[in-house]
Amino acid sequence: MSLYQDCILDHYRNPRNHGTLLRATHRASTNNPVCGDKLQMDLIVKNDIIEDARFSGAGCAISQASASLLTETLKKKTSADARAIKPADILKLLGVPLSPNRLKCGLLSLETLKKALNNKM
Amino acid sequence: MNTSEIKTRFPIFQHHPELVYLDSAATSLKPQTVIDAEREYLEEYSTNVGRGLYPLAEKATEKFEAVREKVARHIKAAGSQEIIFTSSTTGSINLAADLLNHTVNNGDNLIITAMEHHSNFLPWQELVRQKNADLRVAPLTQTGELDLGILQNLVDARTKIVAFTAVSNVLGTINPVQEIVTIIKNINPHTLILVDAAQATGSIPLDVTRWNADLVAFSAHKMFGPTGVGVLYGKSHLLEKLRPVTFGGNMVLDVGQASETIYKEAPTRFEAGTPNIGGVIALGAALDYIENLGPANIRGHEKNLTDHALKRLQETFRNDIRIIGPINPERHGSIISFALNGIHPHDIAHLLGEKNICIRAGHHCAAPLHRALGLDATTRISFSVYNNEDDVEKLIGVLKEIQKMFLMK
């Protein structure tokens, strides 16, 4: 099965929650040195609830689609619930198995999210 | 060049008949003769070199040393005393940097170029850091060639070493090595020059004597040979003066406990320990393979194919493709890097891979160059003797499909 299912291509071509948040309370950026993927994640967390999440950056379809899919699930989650998201959950969102060398691309969004949750502005 | 006949000599194509291998710049495929040479050593006379006095060990030593002669002839060195066996180009350049470490002092400078592979960048960066010396990076022109005017201005009385590549592993640029060496030596005859020939071997005919470089590094695995073997060529009068930097068996004449240990002559004194014997012997078979095809024929074939591919890519993708590197085929080796509008190189590489087309994506161990180009990554294709125009058409066909798939709204 090709990695590039319609869902991934759709999220890559039309990313959800793309952009930055002027009033972000949490923010972090990461990059994947192997392919040069870059991601920034902005969050607005109020009373421990994620009110808004946006991502920006550039990179391969897998890294960008994964960020788009992840941000869709974040709104109204408590930060503890967001911290509890596991790599397996991201793979489920992507819906395709990732080979070891694409895992880094697929999981960059989660890494960025965790870093952002720890980086209050 | 009869590529279908050539393909029959590379057993990988029997295992993968559909394979379109466009990644020879990473490592070349291996012909049967190279595989046989290594296997014969392992099966028939797998003894150590330089020590044993029985016939099998003598045979191994003879075969091993014969390759040293062969390498010297192939690159037109003055003799086999100028050929040091190492583990790879990386091993060779690190060895060179260690051998020359003592020549660099506080306030001296070293020059490299903006198109260097990390292998020819980091050992020098580390050396200048240790010595508090200056690292100067020669910039490129708009077309991805070395700016010789600026390079010339960087050289001065305190330039100890200049290290540059013969062929860029990203841009494909063939540098005018002899001209560059002349320019540098005219300004400072004491400057030592290292040429990274990793991408030149097996692609363009080499003549280190004409180049007049002091040191030249390359890997067996990019010239149809096995991994784990590299060569550092050094001019004999330079090597004779240098002290070893790794110590162990095989490199000494006499070891005294209180008195002085006496090292062997170059190149043996730079080869402590048991070398990759089977690998070196297989490199000999790789050199025979290249000589039989003829280095000039190989270059001719690759030049035509590269020129053809450049034209086809440009006429197919027009404004959607950005070719990185010189377009002039005389200045272009068998490597083409490009960026396709709106599609990340890793996606391209992955999707081509699903169709048995092997190419490279990323920064190709040349992060500083990509920074200068303003790109995070590029897609790279590279050709060798087993490639032909069918491979180019298959590549373009799949690239068109990928483009359609990504740009669909």
Ligand SMILES: Cc1ncc(COP(=O)(O)O)c(C=O)c1O
């Ligand atoms: C120009 C250049 N220099 C050095 C190297 C390093 O070669 P190796 O990995 O065999 O040490 C490469 C390999 O990609 C190269 O293309």
